[in-house]
Amino acid sequence: MKRNTPILYAMFAVILLVSACSSNWEGYVNEKASFTVDMPGTPKIESGFERTSQSSSLTTTTYTAAPLFSDESYLVYIGKFSSWSMGEVTFDQEIGKQGMRESIKQQGGTVISEGPAKLAGRDAWELKIKIKEMEGALRVFVEDKTIYGLQELHKEGVDVSDNAERFFSSFSLL
Numbered sequence: 001m002k003r004n005t006p007i008l009y010a011m012f013a014v015i016l017l018v019s020a021c022s023s024n025w026e027g028y029v030n031e032k033a034s035f036t037v038d039m040p041g042t043p044k045i046e047s048g049f050e051r052t053s054q055s056s057s058l059t060t061t062t063y064t065a066a067p068l069f070s071d072e073s074y075l076v077y078i079g080k081f082s083s084w085s086m087g088e089v090t091f092d093q094e095i096g097k098q099g100m101r102e103s104i105k106q107q108g109g110t111v112i113s114e115g116p117a118k119l120a121g122r123d124a125w126e127l128k129i130k131i132k133e134m135e136g137a138l139r140v141f142v143e144d145k146t147i148y149g150l151q152e153l154h155k156e157g158v159d160v161s162d163n164a165e166r167f168f169s170s171f172s173l174l
Contacts, residue, residue: 024067025166031174033061033078035120035148038170040067040074040163057082058147071134071155074167079147093142097125100140107131119150120172130156139168148173 028043029036043063050058063076101111109131117126117139124141136153152167154160 025163027170028063028065029174030063034174035076035078036170036172036174037063037076037150038166039063039065039076040070040072041065043074043076071158072160072163073151073153074163075149075151075153076171077147077149077151079149081145081147093125096140096142096147100127100138104129104131104138119148119168129153137164137168143173 025038025040026042027036028039043065046062046064048060048062050060058079058081060077060079062078064073066073097114104111104127109129112128112130112135114125114127117124119139119141122141122143124139126137126139128137129135131153133156134153135156136151138149138151140147140149142148148171150168150171152160152164154164
């Protein structure tokens with residue numbers, strides 16, 4: 001029995017390490033983008049710029065985090081519209097929804113279902129999606145010339161509903 005003791009301690013240490021890494025969620029606050037959200041670690045931040053017409057553009061920032069030793073990823077997307085004309089910038093939600101569907105298709109994915117949802121206490125649109133061997137959800141709403149989107153993806157067949165709910169329900173605007 002004494003020879004098995006070191007093996008048992010090693011197995012226990014590995015279980016504790018994996019548990020600690022996979023549950024390392026923390027609150028993330030971004031005052032510049034005016035939001036807070038719980039994510040599994042500090043997100044990687046990427047910015048982009050896209051001209052949408054002769055007189056307007058969309059500045060985008062994505063915040064991505066994934067737990068260590070896991071097949072999950074969590075993404076916050078912020079897109080801010082700018083206009084150089086005197087006219088009002090408007091956002092057609094049906095065109096926006098179609099754009100999301102096309103983007104998912106371009107990534108080799110499919111929309112499993114879609115419908116109304118809530119995000120940060122606001123009316124949002126949710127798409128249940130499958131991309132390659134991953135599945136998850138994307139929730140989006142538009143407010144004050146800004147698109148807010150949250151996406152959760154995980155390996156197909158793995159239950160991450162508690163983490164996904166924590167991610168979506170923790171998002172709020174400052």
